[in-house]
Each structure stands twice: as structure tokens, then as C-alpha cells.
Amino acid sequence: MTILANILVIFFIVAGLVFLAVAAIGVLRLPDLYTRAHAASKSSTLGVMCILLGVFFHFWLNENHFNPTILLGVLFLFITGPVGAHIMSRSSYIAGVKPWSGTVRDDLKLEIERMKKEQNIK
Amino acid sequence: MKTNDVIIQFTAKIVFFMIFFYAVHIFFAGHYTPGGGFVGGLVTASAIVLLIVAFDLKTVQTILPINYIYMVACGLILALGTAAFSMFTGKPFFTHFFDYFNLPILGKTSLHTAALFDLGVYLVVVGVTMTIIQTIGEDE
Numbered sequence: 001m002t003i004l005a006n007i008l009v010i011f012f013i014v015a016g017l018v019f020l021a022v023a024a025i026g027v028l029r030l031p032d033l034y035t036r037a038h039a040a041s042k043s044s045t046l047g048v049m050c051i052l053l054g055v056f057f058h059f060w061l062n063e064n065h066f067n068p069t070i071l072l073g074v075l076f077l078f079i080t081g082p083v084g085a086h087i088m089s090r091s092s093y094i095a096g097v098k099p100w101s102g103t104v105r106d107d108l109k110l111e112i113e114r115m116k117k118e119q120n121i122k
Numbered sequence: 123m124k125t126n127d128v129i130i131q132f133t134a135k136i137v138f139f140m141i142f143f144y145a146v147h148i149f150f151a152g153h154y155t156p157g158g159g160f161v162g163g164l165v166t167a168s169a170i171v172l173l174i175v176a177f178d179l180k181t182v183q184t185i186l187p188i189n190y191i192y193m194v195a196c197g198l199i200l201a202l203g204t205a206a207f208s209m210f211t212g213k214p215f216f217t218h219f220f221d222y223f224n225l226p227i228l229g230k231t232s233l234h235t236a237a238l239f240d241l242g243v244y245l246v247v248v249g250v251t252m253t254i255i256q257t258i259g260e261d262e
Contacts, residue, residue, distance in 0.1 A: 079137060083130065086129060
């Protein structure tokens, strides 16, 4: 039983570490802000959630201590991580950060021009 | 330019309650585990700051019509009253009392007057933080 619990814990923590490493490599290698935000938000949120689940299972199965605060932390990260990335990407688009030169489709540009025309700006 | 901010407002509405109830948990867990009045007050203030970021200073003042300066005063009176209460019974200043009670739902509970002192600290921390942030935010 302890071996099964340890396999579960090690699986979750190793998966979380792999996702965090992928997020760091993505932030270094990707060309512009939006692709970096894509790498950093999605992968690191999943990585930290996996590590927290591993810690939760370790304390629950090995130490007999059920800690619901960790589950609340998983839920909180799941809600707030992507929303933070969304707000940062959107505000940097409106502030004028250009996408990568190989971008083929930009739907938000048309929408922002329409909103500017409706509100009589510029 | 006026843009839609539906996502952050909807998220703030949900996350506010999560942060606030976690702050209450930190406050009540302070006697036996890490936490207490100071951290609980700061977390509560950060939940209100999240609402201010997502909505507006005026909107949040209509949602939570609290004068935070009175809140600081209430907290100081509560802390001082808890500390001074033992002087009237002939004990030294800051002597605390505790006893075990059988509450209807919670069962055997130990109630301690240090929790009232901590409640004073909580109110002072929330009041001071929110006063600072509102005073800076109101400048135009």
C-alpha cells in the first residue's frame, strides 16, 4: 500500500516538474509575447497543480493527514492562472505590443477598430 | 478606450469569496497552527483590493459601505478592552482567561479571550490597509 501511494506521489510530482521545465523552455524559446504567455500560463498552471496534488496525496496516504487547504489551492490556481494570463495578454495587445511577424490571423484587431469607431476615438 | 472586462469581473466575484473564507479560516486557526489576526486581516484586505481592481473604487464603496477609520477605532477599543478587562478582576494587565464549553453543534470547545484580542488586531489591520489604499486611489 505504501509503495502504491509512493508511486502515485512520485508520478504527480515528476509530471509537475516536467510541465514546469517545459514552461520555462517555452518562455525562453518562443518568439513573441502572446506565444510566451500561452506557454507560461497553461503549462505552469498544470505543473503547479500536479505538484500540489502530489503533496496532497503524500500527506493523505503516507501521513494520514487530510488537508483540504491544498485542494482549495489547486482550485484557486485553476481559476486564477489562466485569467491572469488573459488579462496580461489583452492589456499588452491594447497597449500596442505587435504579434510575431508570421501571424496569419488577427481577429481582435478588427474588433478593437470597430469599438474605437463606435466610441469616436482617433 | 472602453473595453469589456467581463472575465475579470466574473472571476473576481467568485474568487473574492474563496479568499475571504480562507482568511476567516486563517484567523480562527491562529491558536494552534500558523496564522492569526495579522495574516487574516491582510488576506481579507487583499480580497477587497481584488474587488477594487476588477470593478471601481466607488462601486466597491457602495457594495461595502464601511468607514475603515471607525473599523480601526473599533479594533483598538476591542484589543484594549480585552487587555484591560483582567484589571477589574484584580489580575495584572493582559491576563487572559479560557474555559471549556459545550456548544450546541460544535461540541466541546475551548473559548479563549486571546481570540477577542486577535479580532481587534484583525480589524485594525483590515482598516489600516484599506484606508491607505483608498486614500492613494482617490487622488485624481
